[in-house]
Amino acid sequence: MSDQISEITVTEVAEVLANLRVKLMRIFIxxxxxxxxxxxxxSNVIIEKIKMDLLPxxxxxxxxxxxxxxxLRLKISIILGVVVALPYIVYLTYQTLKERTELLSNIELxxxxxxxxxxxxxxxxxxxVAYGYVLMLPLFLQFLYESAQGQGVLAMYSISEFISFVVMMLAVFGLIFQMPLFMYVTVKNGLARLDTFxxxxxxxYIIFFTLAAIITPPDVFTQLMxxxxxxxxxxxxxxIVKIFA
Known part of the structure; x- marks a missing residue:
């Protein structure tokens, strides 16, 4: 009996690993x-566009x-690849949790x-991304440049650090704007209650401003933005959740 149980367990683990390898291979592709x-x-177009629009x-x-x-071009290309693959990663995560656990038993997609x-x-x-690119980052980068000028310092940025910072901030704002959809799906499918939020x-609020302080330089203006x-x-x-969910 124990040999049969161990054989079944090994077979199930092997199937899970094989299935996981196929899914990871698809994400990698x-x-x-x-x-x-x-x-x-x-990548070159993005770099030149950011330089032209956002460099003070x-x-x-x-x-x-x-x-x-x-x-820098490699980094930007990888970030774009992950962003494009993210919906598929979320779907695979949902599918795996749905099959292996009861956490998402209420959600039918x-x-x-x-x-x-x-x-x-x-x-x-x-x-x-549009909010960050059009409104927040121009004001913020201009503020930093004028602060450097006020101290009598020449503003000479590393191209890699400058572009990487802009791309990271744009990605952060893109994720922040997912909040209404996330809360709607959470409440609509019974994973949380509106009263809890x-x-x-x-x-x-404390979490939001703590995150803002972590991902931005230490000045109040940027953290507020x-x-x-x-x-x-x-x-x-x-x-939105109260009306629709």
Whole structure:
């Protein structure tokens, strides 16, 4: 009997690992394809666009290593690959938890719902990137440049650090703008109650501004530019959930 149990267990583990390997291979293929296309076509365009739109007038970008721009292009391409693969990663995570646990037993994702949720997530992500690119980052980078000038310091940024910072902040805002969709799906499918979010409102505020302090330089202006949108989107999310969920 024990030999049979061990044989069944080994077989199940082998099946799980084989299934996991196939899924990981698919994710890797998606990231690799997007990475290759982005590296060949988009990475230079993104770098030049950011330099033209967001570099404060009078500031300069410098190279600190011979391969700095090449590594920067690789980094941007990988980030784009992960962003494109993220919906599939979320779907695989949902599918795995659905099959192996009871955590998501209340959630039934039809093809129509997947399309709707994916479309809304893409719209919200693009809206967050647009907010960061058009409103937040120009003000913030100009503020830092003027602060450096006020101290009599020349603003000379490493091209890798400057572009990487901009891309990271845009990704953060894209994720922040997912909050209404996340809360709607959570409440709609019974994973949490609306009253719970309301009860812990102050705690969420503290978390938001703590995150803002972690991911931004240590000045109040920048932290407000990141933390306030989180608070606003939390309150907007509560209204959306109350109306629709």
């Amino acid at each position: 998606i990231i690799a394809i997007v990475w290759g296309i982005s590296f060949a076509t988009l 007038e009078g500031a300069e970008l410098i190279y600190q290593a011979p391969l700095e721009v090449m590594m 039809t093809r129509a719902r997947v399309i709707i949720y994916a479309s809304l997530a893409a719209i919200l992500f693009i809206s967050g 309301k009860y812990y409102r102050r705690h969420f 990141v933390g306030v949108p989180m608070v606003l989107f939390f309150e907007i999310s509560l209204i």
